[in-house]
Amino acid sequence: MSTFAVRVPIxxxxxxxxxxxxxxxxxxxxxxxxxxSAADPADVKAGKSEKAxxxxxxxxxxxxxxxxxxxxxxGATVEARDVKEISIVPEQWSDLVxxxxxxxxxxxxxxxxxxxxxxxxxxxxxxxxxxxxxxxDVAMKQTREALALLKQSVPLQLADAQRAAxxxxxxxxxxxxxxxxxxxxxxxxxxxxxEQFVSYQEExxxxxxxxxxxxxxxxxTEEIVLKRARFEVAAARHRLKQAQASREWNLxxxxxxxxxxxxxxxxxxxxxxxxxxxTLPQSxxxxxxxxxxxxxxxxxxxxxxxxxxxxxxxxxxxxPADGVVYYGRPTRGAWPxxxxxxxxxxxxxxxxxxxxxxxxxxxxxxxxxxTVEESQMRQLRQGMRGTFxxxxxxxxxxxxxxxxxxxxxxxxxxxxxxIDADIPAGGKGLPVPLVPGMAGQARFVVYSxxxxxxxxxxxxxxxxxxQSYVTLLDADGNPQRRDVKVGEKVKDKAEIxxxxxxxxxxxxxxxx
Numbered sequence: 193m194s195t196f197a198v199r200v201p202i203x204x205x206x207x208x209x210x211x212x213x214x215x216x217x218x219x220x221x222x223x224x225x226x227x228x229s230a231a232d233p234a235d236v237k238a239g240k241s242e243k244a245x246x247x248x249x250x251x252x253x254x255x256x257x258x259x260x261x262x263x264x265x266x267g268a269t270v271e272a273r274d275v276k277e278i279s280i281v282p283e284q285w286s287d288l289v290x291x292x293x294x295x296x297x298x299x300x301x302x303x304x305x306x307x308x309x310x311x312x313x314x315x316x317x318x319x320x321x322x323x324x325x326x327x328x329d330v331a332m333k334q335t336r337e338a339l340a341l342l343k344q345s346v347p348l349q350l351a352d353a354q355r356a357a358x359x360x361x362x363x364x365x366x367x368x369x370x371x372x373x374x375x376x377x378x379x380x381x382x383x384x385x386x387e388q389f390v391s392y393q394e395e396x397x398x399x400x401x402x403x404x405x406x407x408x409x410x411x412x413t414e415e416i417v418l419k420r421a422r423f424e425v426a427a428a429r430h431r432l433k434q435a436q437a438s439r440e441w442n443l444x445x446x447x448x449x450x451x452x453x454x455x456x457x458x459x460x461x462x463x464x465x466x467x468x469x470x471t472l473p474q475s476x477x478x479x480x481x482x483x484x485x486x487x488x489x490x491x492x493x494x495x496x497x498x499x500x501x502x503x504x505x506x507x508x509x510x511x512p513a514d515g516v517v518y519y520g521r522p523t524r525g526a527w528p529x530x531x532x533x534x535x536x537x538x539x540x541x542x543x544x545x546x547x548x549x550x551x552x553x554x555x556x557x558x559x560x561x562x563t564v565e566e567s568q569m570r571q572l573r574q575g576m577r578g579t580f581x582x583x584x585x586x587x588x589x590x591x592x593x594x595x596x597x598x599x600x601x602x603x604x605x606x607x608x609x610x611i612d613a614d615i616p617a618g619g620k621g622l623p624v625p626l627v628p629g630m631a632g633q634a635r636f637v638v639y640s641x642x643x644x645x646x647x648x649x650x651x652x653x654x655x656x657x658x659q660s661y662v663t664l665l666d667a668d669g670n671p672q673r674r675d676v677k678v679g680e681k682v683k684d685k686a687e688i689x690x691x692x693x694x695x696x697x698x699x700x701x702x703x704x
Contacts, residue, residue, distance in 0.1 A: 252665055253648065255696040260644035260687055261637050262680050264571060266562040268580060268611055268634040270626050271525035274554040276512050278306055282545055283499035287313050288507075293537035293550075296519045300511040300552065307537065307549060309507040314500060321497040328490040335486055339479040346472040353468040357461035364454040372447055379439040386435040390428040397421040515552040518628065522551070524608055525561030527629045555627045560611035562634055564597060569607060571638035572597060578636035580613045585622050590614055592634055639680050645693065649686040651700045652678060662692065663699035671699050 280288060292308040294300065400421050404414045511517075520533030527533075535541065537549060560580060564572060572594055580592040595610035602608045611634050619625025651662050664674035676691030692698070 251700050252669070252697045253651065253700045255645060255647060255688075255692050255694055255698060257643040257694045258646055260639070260641045260646055260680065260682060260685070262571070262639035262682055264568050264636050264638050266564065266609070266611075266634045266636075268560040268562040268632055269525035270558050270582075270615075270628055270630040270632070271522060271561045272553040272555065272628040273557040273559055274513075274515075275522065275628075276515070276552045277521055277548045278509055278512075278550050278552060279546055279548045280307075280309070280506060280509060280543070282503040282506055284496055285314055285317075285500055285503035285507075286545060288543050288545065290537055290539055290541045290543060292539065294517050296517060296534060296550075298517045300515065300517055302511055302513050304511045305508060306511055306517065306552075307509040311504060311507055314504050314507065318497065318500055318504065321493060321500065325490065325493050325497060328486065328493060332483070332486050332490060335479070335483045339476070339483055342479050343476055346476055349472055350468050353461070353465040357458070357465040360454065360457040360461040364451075364458050367451060367454055372451065375442065375447060379442055383432075383435045383439050386428070386432040390425070390432045393421070393425040393428040397425050509549075511552050513552060513554070515554045516627070518551045518553050520550065521548040522628070524563075524602065525628070553628050555625070556617065558613075558615055558626060558628060559595070560592065560613050560632075560634060562609045562611055563602070564607045564609045566601070566605040566607070569597070572609070572636060576636055576638070578611075578634055580611070580615075580632055580634050582622070582626055582630065582632035584624065584626065584630060584632070586633075588622060590616075592636075594636060641680075641687065644679070645688045646685045647688055647692070647698060648700050649681055649684050651698055652676065652686050652688075662688075664692075665697040665699055674698075 282288070289310040290307060291310045292305075294304075294306050300306065397418070400418060404418065518527055519537065520528040533550070536543060536547070543549060574594055574596060576594040578592045578594065579589045581587075581589055590613050592611050592613040595612050597610075598608040600607075613634075615626050616622065647662065652660050653662070654660050659675055660678050661673050661675045663671045665671055674691055676688045679687035679689040681687070
């Protein structure tokens, strides 16, 4: 049963009792028929009903269809397509000190000098290496000649050793078999001969003494003859003692020592032969290896000399093509400052091999380099058309086309992108030509809907189940929930692709 409360402000019109009774009768009749509920007297007096009608919304927003464009703007850097990095790549030399360098921004022609390095130390090194190679040539020649002589002498030395060993064995055999008996026989014979000689001298002296006693010779002559004879006897007896001592010494020491010496000679010559047979052929091998080593070392020195000479030629860096000199090397289109890169090329500064010192850039062939955020990856694609506004002249809008976007990030959440722009040759229409290192803004319309249902983004709410909804107002201004599907968002606006239509009214937050 529906009920309602009615405010009847009629007491002021009918102050009389009859009127009051009439009103009371009416109210009782309404209660009896069920058309009026019993209400708090205070509510009746205040004119309040049991359920008030909904409040009319005062912050209503009428939904309309309007164009919606999603634009992505990327900070872009002008970079050269043709960048030739210049570095020194020596084979041997590492002492690289700048002696002279072309200035940053200089326009050079192919073959023009870019950097010169100090050559004093490398020139001295070349002279030293040339002297060493000449000495090596002499040493190799001597070694080859010595090896040739060694190859000729080794067979002769082996033959000598074999002959010495053979002769020693033969000498020992001859001594044992014949030499020693002959020596003993000779000693015996010499002793016997000496004994006989003594006997002869003694007998002769005896006869002289007898003779001189019997004749009438003068005493002086007799004395002289006898004296001589007696001396001869004494000398013969002395020689006999010497012969006896010699025989005894030879039997005791001489012959045994001679035999021992000959046996040692046999052993030594035998060992000498073995040593010669073992070492002399090896000496040839050793000589050949030594020669090979000298030749190898000489080859290395000559190779190093050749490499250092080539490095000497490399100590003057020349432009590989026509272009403009940029110090340092670009990092994704961005160049280091001249102060940072120029310090590397200051006179007297040592540099590292393989270090990029500068670049020769062709300023006529350029493109753009930009960084794409991860959130923008889904909206950008290769081949997408856009515009480029150079910082040099923001009024200019040059056609641009999105190129390759790196599939992997160059930093966390950031991706590298190439952009082709129709940059006028010679800077036509610009204050000055665009050159690598300049910057600007690349603009791409990634979404366009000429009749998009757009509402303030603050009007869209999300429940615990991630369902988006708005508060829809009916014809009487009563609010009710309406689930919607949200499309693109641009700044403070949200596109509704399902759930609303043009003309619908929704409740929005009041502006404070």
